Amino acid sequence: MLKTESPEKPLVYSCSGCSSAAQMANYLAIKMDREGIAEMSCIAGVGGNVKKLVRTASSGRKIIAIDGCPLACSKACLGNHNISPDVHFELTKFGVGKKQHHDFDLEEAGRVLKEIESHLMLQAL
Template structure:
């Protein structure tokens, strides 16, 4: 069941270690019920129910793995601005092709994002 009081979280999910770190953070936020993850690919693909969710007025957390900011740009195509936007490079998460996320960097970035968005 959806909790419309929770913020929405969208993440990059590309093939680099940073992209997968962003995706892991969003999944963990969803599983811990601090945010509801929604599908950025669906927003980019103009899937009507997913675009409606993005435009619902709920707070949005966008997590990108690198300065390309694909997640934020995808939302902007539908005139949606996230309340919070994170580029994991700013959290010292390197973008490395063909490598899995570093568990310590994941946890550090996750805690930083929680402190800035959820825990007030």
């Protein structure tokens, strides 16, 4: 498990839409938060222009964005405030299927989380 020792952990944002891929993105961000890899913040608050949450996103901390599909909603919400993530993951590029009215596969999520952690270690984020 990758654990950030810096007091300024990177922020992680994810989409949390209705598809299986979007729900996996949200699950991965929660796992990263709970495991101490990053601090999850609320992309809905950024998209909704909630001042405190926009300030957090604009604070200069490193940002990880996880989106379930090419629509890239979390990246777009950040972009509405001229914020670009330092690293962006789109789960369909990891072979994750986007299915409506289905839950994501927990085993597949574990595999994707390991791939994301490996990528972050290489980026030294």
